Amino acid sequence: MSDIEAIKHKYLDEIAAVSTGDALEAIRVAALGKKGEISLLLKTLGKMTPEERQTEGPKINGARQAVADAIAARKEAMESEALNARLATEKLDMTLPPPSAPKGSIHPVSQVMDELAEIFADLGFSVATGPEIEDDWHNFTALNIPETHPARAMHDTFYFPVPEGSEELPKLLRTHTSPVQIRTMVDVAKKTGGSGEPIYLIAPGRTYRSDSDATHTPMFHQVEGLVIDKGIHMGHLKWTLETFVRAFFERDDIELRLRPSYFPFTEPSAEVDVGFSVENGRRIIGGDARSNEGGWMEILGSGMVHPNVIRNCGLDPDVWQGFAFGCGIDRLAMLKYGMDDLRAFFDGDLRWAEHYGFGALDVPTLSGGVGA
Numbered sequence: 001m002s003d004i005e006a007i008k009h010k011y012l013d014e015i016a017a018v019s020t021g022d023a024l025e026a027i028r029v030a031a032l033g034k035k036g037e038i039s040l041l042l043k044t045l046g047k048m049t050p051e052e053r054q055t056e057g058p059k060i061n062g063a064r065q066a067v068a069d070a071i072a073a074r075k076e077a078m079e080s081e082a083l084n085a086r087l088a089t090e091k092l093d094m095t096l097p098p099p100s101a102p103k104g105s106i107h108p109v110s111q112v113m114d115e116l117a118e119i120f121a122d123l124g125f126s127v128a129t130g131p132e133i134e135d136d137w138h139n140f141t142a143l144n145i146p147e148t149h150p151a152r153a154m155h156d157t158f159y160f161p162v163p164e165g166s167e168e169l170p171k172l173l174r175t176h177t178s179p180v181q182i183r184t185m186v187d188v189a190k191k192t193g194g195s196g197e198p199i200y201l202i203a204p205g206r207t208y209r210s211d212s213d214a215t216h217t218p219m220f221h222q223v224e225g226l227v228i229d230k231g232i233h234m235g236h237l238k239w240t241l242e243t244f245v246r247a248f249f250e251r252d253d254i255e256l257r258l259r260p261s262y263f264p265f266t267e268p269s270a271e272v273d274v275g276f277s278v279e280n281g282r283r284i285i286g287g288d289a290r291s292n293e294g295g296w297m298e299i300l301g302s303g304m305v306h307p308n309v310i311r312n313c314g315l316d317p318d319v320w321q322g323f324a325f326g327c328g329i330d331r332l333a334m335l336k337y338g339m340d341d342l343r344a345f346f347d348g349d350l351r352w353a354e355h356y357g358f359g360a361l362d363v364p365t366l367s368g369g370v371g372a
């Protein structure tokens, strides 16, 4: 065996025996590095006679190529061995149960809003929304509550600061969702050039009053309803509210009682009570309100839209009449689902949300029972 053959085989043996990347790299440097044994042999070619070069050149180059190929092959083999070793130890057991993922739930207020939308959609009402930061005109003036009206004091309004020297009335956080209906009526009047068209809508959303105790939070939710059409009267109002309350509490034996009241934006105005009774020691909405344990509970305010309000929005009150009502959503949720502390609604305690919340797929439907 020539010297070159011997050198080649020495390296091939070493390469076959090596077991780490570092050791393989050391062999590469010793054989093929700048001062490697085979690299130095290649440099001797220059000093040879052409005849010698003819025979030695292929041998030396062949040895260099063979060693380089062996190193590459060994490297690839070691990498796949390492991968196989990892695959063997890091095997996933697909039969193990997966770790449980935290699951969100639908807040009772959102659930009730969805139920309201479902019930009123069935009666031909759409859902309207609007800004929570309002101006004085949409929140008060248009609703027949002029600047000096005592009803303003009843609202405990949150006002925004006014820039110094400005003559403008302060912006405010809406104290009810009525401005949404005002905006709709104004839009309809504009769109129809004052001639008007029927309006059937509910406006659910956040409202704000500077009030805080066990039954009041500074932010709360309200739903208002508005009907504007020709020949609308109190009978339509009472039927609509009765139908709504029976669908919402999912009982047909719920009675309503309308009591005369006062709101600046309705005339006449009525407070609406629902009858309750006691079943199995628990107070429930519906049943015989006139029984010993029964009684009446106020849940809504309502009335015929004041002609001034219709006129303020650009419609003719001699042509268009309507009714409106307002109701606290948080209170509806408490009554239906048995929560007793309003403040817990907005504390963000996940245990409360988990206990009272609804599954994402518990979509209210009339056929399934809106609260199913």
Ligand code: 2NL
Pocket (backbone or CB within 6 Å): 178, 179, 181, 182, 222, 224, 226, 263, 265, 266, 300, 301, 302, 303, 304, 305, 306, 309, 324, 325, 326, 327, 328
């Ligand atoms: C209550 C009373 C009520 C209205 C809200 C209304 C809206 C327009 C015109 C006329 Cl745009 N009225 N809303 C009417 C009567 C009562 O709410 O006690 N809410 C909790």
